[in-house]
Amino acid sequence: MQQRPYNFSAGPAAIPEEVLREAAAEMLDWHGSGMSVMEMSHRGKEFISICERAEADLRELLAVPADYRILFMQGGGLGENAIVPLNLSRGGTVDFVVTGSWSQKSFKEAARYCSTHLAAGNAAGQHTTLPDPAGWQLSAKASYLHICSNETIHGVEFQALPDLQALGSDTPLVIDCSSHVASRPIDWSRVALAFAGAQKNLGPAGLTLVIVREDLLGHALPICPSAFDYKTVADHGSMFNTPPTYAIYIAGLTFQWLRRQREGELAGVAAMEQRNRAKAELLYGFIDGSQFYENKVAPDCRSRMNVPFFLRDESRNEAFLAGARARGLLQLKGHKSVGGMRASIYNAMPLAGVQALVAYMREFEQSHA
């Protein structure tokens, strides 16, 4: 079996090779049904079994409490920027903590539907730090507070989710966790709603995951499209409209893969967290020890998933990328708004991939320093 390249794309991103092989093998005939999963009615027993298993596996992986509903939706994170306030704002005030491009977009979009209040931000530090929750300016009666718990572009991650109750607030916390969901556990005692586009850590683009506490259902604005009303979606088991069936199937295979992962005594998401920590420490450690490369994010809020870094001599960027491609290290170019490089090292990236990247970076430095 030939070694596949290592794909550092920020999303759509690498899928575990085992998942791709399984999908290819059963493309024409899923489990003797005579059908591809793509060809199944979403209301037939075959697809319903696929969808129910995916949901159950995800519930176990993320330890989702019984009073939270898991919804499989469409529209991605940018869609949710409207869908969340349509469902949860009740036309009141919503607090935002803006820590990078993604939360900035959420903040802007929500203004179509409610009063928005900037509770805190990190723009002064060019999105390289995270504001201490103790200093957030919370509204007295916000419908919810929104954070992006991992900023894909700027590479900042909340290492602990804010505990709003400890701050004396009963405001529900909404997290956009698109780019680090399933890379670490979620503390549901602090979270009312979590959403995530699937295309980073869960599966293909076109599937959006929403996990929402039941008491928040049923309060959508009258202008909320039925297909995006969480209560309607929940009442129909994510089948009010035809769901993105094949994407759910691939996500389900990914959940099965996640459940099989082991690191010592650890399994599933806990195992992934340990592996992700090791990958991130290796890469950041190398960058910090180098005079040739640089990461500008404060160490205590560096993302384990998205590692933006810069060559101090940016005239070497093209040579760096060309050499990487030649080594089978793909999609390392940084986001256009930030420049430089970015290595996204999601769950599907093995430690060996990060080791290969570091080995290449070291060699490139030695031959160009």
Place this chain on the structure above:
Amino acid sequence: MQQRPYNFSAGPAAIPEEVLREAAAEMLDWHGSGMSVMEMSHRGKEFISICERAEADLRELLAVPADYRILFMQGGGLGENAIVPLNLSRGGTVDFVVTGSWSQKSFKEAARYCSTHLAAGNAAGQHTTLPDPAGWQLSAKASYLHICSNETIHGVEFQALPDLQALGSDTPLVIDCSSHVASRPIDWSRVALAFAGAQKNLGPAGLTLVIVREDLLGHALPICPSAFDYKTVADHGSMFNTPPTYAIYIAGLTFQWLRRQREGELAGVAAMEQRNRAKAELLYGFIDGSQFYENKVAPDCRSRMNVPFFLRDESRNEAFLAGARARGLLQLKGHKSVGGMRASIYNAMPLAGVQALVAYMREFEQSHA
């Protein structure tokens, strides 16, 4: 190569076997890129080439004029029931012709965003006929008129699209053509916007096709989510948010398959239309000649794609379905709201599949009459 079963699902529905084989073969490595299409950044040159080719092939297949934009979106037909009035109603009046379940849903959903006017309907005939456009009660100044040009559940199809200009109206015509798009040409001189969920004739669920005349862009209501604003989507080449990349790829392979189809001198959609006509004539002809089976739709508006039929003795339904499954004739059960049987015979269903169905129906009749 073993014969696959024939899949009569109404959607998600059969995909051409050639497409599935191609997708399986390149699941782990698309054209030497080292990546599955699922793993590609939507902004990378590989996926952009896939998306551009898909759009160009579709434009050729459907003879889409240059002043119409092709959008790849998410949310399905039910999503579009809100997204169309959010974009096109301008808060005014919208006319609807309600001819079955799907147009009824569109009519109801639009009332969230505009005044809705029932210009005509066929409920009196239990959705088995189509009202003559000459008798439609058009509003003086409607923002648009909506029809469902093929009702998947009731099996009624407009054999010609209404010519509103000939009726003295300059109201833009919107067609929900989800379940017969690409089965026959579209007369764009009569259509301002066409939308379709992909999961019947184009590819996997989770992709929504919108083809819209350019002059209709840029008039969305302020409450329209950015991700569903046609102008925003058009301005970003369907990449304002991450598109459903793998579904676009499968649709693209399906478009290539469509372009390869030939019937005598005919190619592409024209060839498909001839084949679809032959398939429908075979099945309806058999049903009409039988005392055992029945189709209740008026002959001049019977759908070539969705053929609902009933056993006159409905106590035999389960035996019929079990025998069909045993013959490799899958997903023939009718929609729960109508009952009986339904054979969806989309582009991917070969004539041989309909011949096999008719042979089975004849045999079942002979052994049970």
